[in-house]
Each structure stands twice: as C-alpha cells, then as structure tokens.
Amino acid sequence: MAQHTVDVFIAGAGPVGLVLAYQLTRLGLSVYIIDAADKSSPDFPMYGRACTLYSGSLEIMDRFDLYEDLAQVGYVSKQRFTYADGQRVQGRGWKGVDGISGLTHFDYILNIRLKYSEDIFRAKLADKDVQINAPTKLLNFNLDPKVGDDYQVRATCEDTHGNSTTVRAKYIVGCDGGGSTVRKLAEIPFIGERKVDHWVRIDGIIKTNIPERRMGLGAFESKTHGHVLYVRLDHGAVRIGYVLNAHLFEKYGTRMSAADAAAEAAKAVAPFELEFTEIHWHTVYGIQQHVAERFQDRERILIAGDAAHTHSSGSAQGMNTGMHDVNSLSWRLAGVLKGWYKPEVLANYSTERHAAATQLINNDKLVSALISRKLPESMKGRKEDPMVLLDEVLEEQQLFSNGLGISYAPNLLNDVDGSYPPIMTTPGHRFPDFMIHRNGDNRIPTRLHEITKYNGKFRIIIFTGIATQTRRALQTLRTAVDKQAPRFQHAVDFLTIVAGMGLAFEDHLGVPQFGRAYWDHDFSAHFRNNVSLDHGSIVVLRPDGLLGHVSGMDRFDHVVGYLERLIVPGEVKVATNGHATRKELGTFMSENENNLAMPVENGATREESGLIVR
Structure with missing residues (x-):
C-alpha cells in the first residue's frame, strides 16, 4: 500500500x-x-x-x-x-x-x-x-x-x-x-430540501435570428418554459436554460434526449428562431x-x-x-x-x-x-x-x-467597536479598489488591488493625509511601528498612501515610509474612503481583501491589540544595541532609522507640503 x-x-x-x-x-x-x-x-x-x-x-x-x-x-x-x-x-x-x-x-x-x-x-x-x-x-x-x-x-x-x-x-x-x-x-x-422543479441546460453552437444574440447575457419570459436563460459562452458556443414544467417533465422525464432538449430550447425563445448545429452538452436536473x-x-x-x-x-x-x-x-x-x-x-x-x-x-x-x-x-x-x-x-x-456586497458581521476579525475614525467602508466588508501612482510615474496609475495580491498576509495601510498636517503624528507612528510591528512582520505587510505628490517619500513625509509607498495625486483615494486629509488613518485589510480594522494614526496600540488576538507573535532577533535587526524588520525599517526629519515650518513650499496636484 x-x-x-x-x-x-x-x-x-x-x-x-x-x-x-x-x-x-x-x-x-x-x-x-x-x-x-x-x-x-x-x-x-x-x-x-x-x-x-x-x-x-x-x-x-x-x-x-x-x-x-x-x-x-x-x-x-x-x-x-x-x-x-x-x-x-x-x-x-x-x-x-x-x-x-x-x-x-x-x-x-x-x-x-x-x-x-x-x-x-x-x-x-x-x-x-x-x-x-x-x-x-x-x-x-x-x-x-x-x-x-x-x-x-x-x-x-x-x-x-x-x-x-x-x-x-x-x-x-x-x-x-x-x-x-x-x-x-x-x-x-x-x-435542506429537494424541490419538485426540474430545469434543463443545453450548450452548443446555434443559428438564430435573436436581435441581440452577441450580448453575453439575456432572458426570455416564457409562459411555458419559465424565465429562459441565454448565455454567450467561450469558443462561439451558447447556453440555453429553461424550466421543465410538470407537463414537459411528464413527457420527457430526466432521460430527455439532446435532440428533445434542443427542440424545446427553440420553443422557449419563440417567436425567435433557434437551431443547434452542434450540441456539446445537456442536462436535466432537480433543484436541491x-x-x-x-x-x-x-x-x-x-x-x-x-x-x-x-x-x-x-x-x-x-x-x-x-x-x-x-x-x-x-x-x-x-x-x-x-x-x-x-x-x-x-x-x-x-x-x-x-x-x-x-x-x-x-x-x-x-x-x-x-x-x-x-x-x-x-x-x-x-x-x-x-x-x-x-x-x-x-x-x-x-x-x-455579483459578490461585491458579500460581507460579514462583527466578530473576531471584523473590529466594529465604534472607537475608530469613520471611513467609507465598515469592517467585514470588501475594501474598494482605487487608483494610486508609483514614485516618478505621473501618467500611468496602478490599482490598489494590483499591489495587494494574495500572499496570505494582513495589509496595514497608512493613509498619511497631507504631510504638513500629519507630520508629528507620522513621527509618533513611526516610533510605535518600529517598536511594536516586528513581532508581526512574518504575517503583515505595510503600505503607505501619501496624499499629494512629491519627489521622494521619506523627504516628503519626514519619516521613512511604511512598506511600499504610493502617491494619491488628487486625494481621490483619501476622499473615496472618507479619510481626513488633516489626520490620516490606519486601515488593516484582512488577507482576503476585506476591511478588518480602522484606527487613527495616534492609535497604533489599537492595531496591535487587533493583531495580537489573531497572529502568533514571531521571534525577533535583537542586536547588541537592543534594537531588532534590519533583516528581521524587513520593510518596517529604513536605511536611516534614526534620521527623523523635523516638521516642516509654516513657510514650506507647496512641493514640500505635498499639495502639488497635476
């Protein structure tokens, strides 16, 4: 064996x-x-x-x-x-x-x-x-x-x-x-239960005079065959689906032939003409x-x-x-x-x-x-x-x-406790896709979902707001992340979305970015998610793309509490100076971990403050 x-x-x-x-x-x-x-x-x-x-x-x-x-x-x-x-x-x-x-x-x-x-x-x-x-x-x-x-x-x-x-x-x-x-x-x-109703599905190549036959999805309301399905398929094929009512089921039963299925499909779309020139598959099935x-x-x-x-x-x-x-x-x-x-x-x-x-x-x-x-x-x-x-x-x-509205109630993973700053999405719901820009690329945007593909990890997204308004909060957050995040770095990726546009992320923010960073040129990513430009926000996405938790940038301890109940903390190697090694911290640390820029003064240029919008 x-x-x-x-x-x-x-x-x-x-x-x-x-x-x-x-x-x-x-x-x-x-x-x-x-x-x-x-x-x-x-x-x-x-x-x-x-x-x-x-x-x-x-x-x-x-x-x-x-x-x-x-x-x-x-x-x-x-x-x-x-x-x-x-x-x-x-x-x-x-x-x-x-x-x-x-x-x-x-x-x-x-x-x-x-x-x-x-x-x-x-x-x-x-x-x-x-x-x-x-x-x-x-x-x-x-x-x-x-x-x-x-x-x-x-x-x-x-x-x-x-x-x-x-x-x-x-x-x-x-x-x-x-x-x-x-x-x-x-x-x-x-x-559950098994219903008495039986339906037919038949696939193949057809000849028809249905006016909109090239559309991918259609229906015919038939008094004899119910709500009739028309689906345009791959390789030039079409699927027709209809109800086998009591009279028709008595006539054909579950052993209905392919020829009979095609003949009844033609009746189901009347008064239009339909002929199957090839039949690939058909079935009669009861609903369970x-x-x-x-x-x-x-x-x-x-x-x-x-x-x-x-x-x-x-x-x-x-x-x-x-x-x-x-x-x-x-x-x-x-x-x-x-x-x-x-x-x-x-x-x-x-x-x-x-x-x-x-x-x-x-x-x-x-x-x-x-x-x-x-x-x-x-x-x-x-x-x-x-x-x-x-x-x-x-x-x-x-x-x-269509799957966009599937959501889950408050639970272990969906932190709906009322203590977070409100954004457009409720925890337990799908987090929307939106356009952002890579550094230096002002012409071709990328989508959030493109850069958050499946890798089994949570995503912590820092919406920075306008850097001149959130600089001090970002410095506090940088310190908290460097101290607390290494325990979770095996199961968490960071992402920074920066309001406005600049020439370098660390220069612009005054602190090293959190993971990979992207520009929100016209603030649309912030606006779409109802994130304050003056305060920013921390958003935690579950590995399946749903929103799990939201916190203010001054509440990283709430994020830590959320992660602690889900993630088994990892070991962090400690260097002689008492800090976690850069290898262990990965993208959490920058090359200049102690080089925290001072807040921009009131006389900052529009370019420095991140208010350039093109």
Whole structure:
C-alpha cells in the first residue's frame, strides 16, 4: 500500500479543490488531491456545469493571479437583454452587470465553461508539480489526536484498479460536491430540501435570428418554459436554460434526449428562431437547497463549495460561492499551518461562510420559485406576474449575487467597536479598489488591488493625509511601528498612501515610509474612503481583501491589540544595541532609522507640503 504525508488532503478536484490546492502550494504547503471522476474519459460531460464568473469572483481570480488566463478564453458580458412575447422589455432580467460601473475594475461578467477553467487551474497545479490523483475514491478517514506529530488525519483511498493509498495529513478538506464523502464520513448534517422543479441546460453552437444574440447575457419570459436563460459562452458556443414544467417533465422525464432538449430550447425563445448545429452538452436536473450544519468539524475537517451548500443555478452562484469559500479558507488554513495565525482564525471560516451560504439559500428559494413561475411562500397573495416579482428580487440581491456586497458581521476579525475614525467602508466588508501612482510615474496609475495580491498576509495601510498636517503624528507612528510591528512582520505587510505628490517619500513625509509607498495625486483615494486629509488613518485589510480594522494614526496600540488576538507573535532577533535587526524588520525599517526629519515650518513650499496636484 502506497503512503503519502502532506500538509493538506483535498478530496475533490473540481474548481474549488483545484484553486484551494493552488493557493496552498503558492504559500509553500504540500497537498494530496484526489477526484472520484475520470475526467479523461470520453463519457465525462466536460462542457457543461458552471460557466459564469461575476465581478466579485473576478476580483478574487485577479488577486489569485488566475484572471489573465481565464480572460484569454472567456466571453465578456457587459450588457444584457430581456424579451417577452418577442418584445424588448426594458429594465427587467439578469442584474449582474447593472449599476456596478465605478464600483470595480471588473464591471462585467466573464462566461467560461468549466472544462476550460478547470484546464487552466490544472495547468497551474502542474507548474507546481502537483499531481491530481484520479479516478480515486476516498474510502474512509479518521483523526488520531494522540499521534506523536501533527499529522492527525489518516485517509484511505482506492483507484479503479483496486490499489490502495494511505495519506497522512494535518487537515482534510472536502471539496467533493453535494454528495460529499468527507461531509458524510464526518457526520455533518446537510440541512435542506429537494424541490419538485426540474430545469434543463443545453450548450452548443446555434443559428438564430435573436436581435441581440452577441450580448453575453439575456432572458426570455416564457409562459411555458419559465424565465429562459441565454448565455454567450467561450469558443462561439451558447447556453440555453429553461424550466421543465410538470407537463414537459411528464413527457420527457430526466432521460430527455439532446435532440428533445434542443427542440424545446427553440420553443422557449419563440417567436425567435433557434437551431443547434452542434450540441456539446445537456442536462436535466432537480433543484436541491441544502447547507451543512457546520463547515469545520473537530478542527481538522473542513468542507467548501458544493460539499457545504447546494442550490439551483438560477443566479449562477455555484462556482462564484465556491471561489468566495476558497478566498476565505485558503489564507486561514495556510496561516495556521505555517504558525502565523491562531486556531480561532480558522474556526472563523465556518462562522462567516455558513452565514453567507444561509443567505444564499434564502435568496435562491425566492429566485428558483419565480423562475419556475411559482410564488414563494413569502410572496403568497402578491398579484404581480412572477417575472415582475423576479425582477424585484434580482434587484434586491444584486450586490450579494455579483459578490461585491458579500460581507460579514462583527466578530473576531471584523473590529466594529465604534472607537475608530469613520471611513467609507465598515469592517467585514470588501475594501474598494482605487487608483494610486508609483514614485516618478505621473501618467500611468496602478490599482490598489494590483499591489495587494494574495500572499496570505494582513495589509496595514497608512493613509498619511497631507504631510504638513500629519507630520508629528507620522513621527509618533513611526516610533510605535518600529517598536511594536516586528513581532508581526512574518504575517503583515505595510503600505503607505501619501496624499499629494512629491519627489521622494521619506523627504516628503519626514519619516521613512511604511512598506511600499504610493502617491494619491488628487486625494481621490483619501476622499473615496472618507479619510481626513488633516489626520490620516490606519486601515488593516484582512488577507482576503476585506476591511478588518480602522484606527487613527495616534492609535497604533489599537492595531496591535487587533493583531495580537489573531497572529502568533514571531521571534525577533535583537542586536547588541537592543534594537531588532534590519533583516528581521524587513520593510518596517529604513536605511536611516534614526534620521527623523523635523516638521516642516509654516513657510514650506507647496512641493514640500505635498499639495502639488497635476
């Protein structure tokens, strides 16, 4: 029997398992990943399943350095259409691309079928020399807390030839779908229900006279086929989705042929003509809405993606929710394994993502019923057409569905105690992207999210305000950071955003900058975040890009208190002069650590004071 010893055992090599494995390996951890399906088999349905990535997920893919490869293949959707009885219906339909201009750099949807996104993820893992073991089934696993090392998980797997493998791991993560073996073996209840409704999805190449067929996202309000989905896909393909009502289900059942699925798709978009010249994939599926009781069990067992929650495809949330799970889990699990973060940080994954999944299921109950032209229980008595009510619900859910509005309540990581100076974002919410400039580059800005890519660490951002107004506070802060920050430097990166423009950061500020520094030429980064130019602010971003804590520049002790409850302090080597060595402090210290410039006098030039705006 073969044996392997790794940091993390991952069951399931779909998008969630693949991306989780990739993010863990990028931080130097070892993984063993299996999948029960043989995706090399010609009988495996490679083209269907998840296909739409919303703005919030595209931001995650960008932070994970996966976006560029996806964008090379996918189809961008910036507009959408809706027709009812052949007439354009203004305002109604899918809301994923509405009203988000200015909120994100990714103000669109990217449609790419799972075959191609998984190919990209597998290639990334191959570059890390990670082998995907498939087809291989997880037979069982157990935890032994009495082992003499940290490898408490013992998992037994078997391939199709009957060959067994034992994997010793520190953690096991179930990314193995709605029928998750990990969840079942851990005896985690899967709470929910199976609906009587059935929907059809069919992909392929079409001929059609739909007027706006090049748009990436559309809908048809059909009295016989419900709210009909039209999605423009990669490689010139299209997906049509519709409801198999009781009459049609009695006629076709779940064994509906590809030809019948195509014929009904043509009826669903009437009075327009539609013909499938190639059919790549089709499915008939029943709707299930479940949430696992918990996403972590006995500390060492975790679940994510469909293993933790299942729902309809009505709002295209499956892969998107899974990517938010990975964004929430990967840095916590890696940080605990590397000794950076306390166990409570990992436990917080289940708390936050369970709440988000519960909200998703509640949303899906409304959307899936209305798509099927049924009134959900909470809307009984409403007289409007279900399509009108669906539009109302989609509007209410828009920011959550596109991922930009996903947020978490005050907790261990989200420091909402009322003692911080108010800024535009509340802790627990996504921190916005905005433009800033590198030193000497006045023409081409860069985005905050571009320079805060995933590395598993917290980011402490110093908004300096106008240096002439905040010089003394900056000097006090510099002293506090040099004294307190070295304990956390293994898990924290600093960033300085300087209001105005100058020629050198240290000259301009009167103190060495905190980590890398960037100019806020026109003060827009300060204004957008409601940061006072007279006082500045300290902002702490969680490793997943959400705001965790806000303090005034004179309250670095509050930042320290926040970090102390999350981060395992690191050792700092002390030199003979009693100071931490520059090697240990990294970017916290400057080359001239004792050269603190005096405050600028009232006669300072506009260039010295940072008030130059071009």
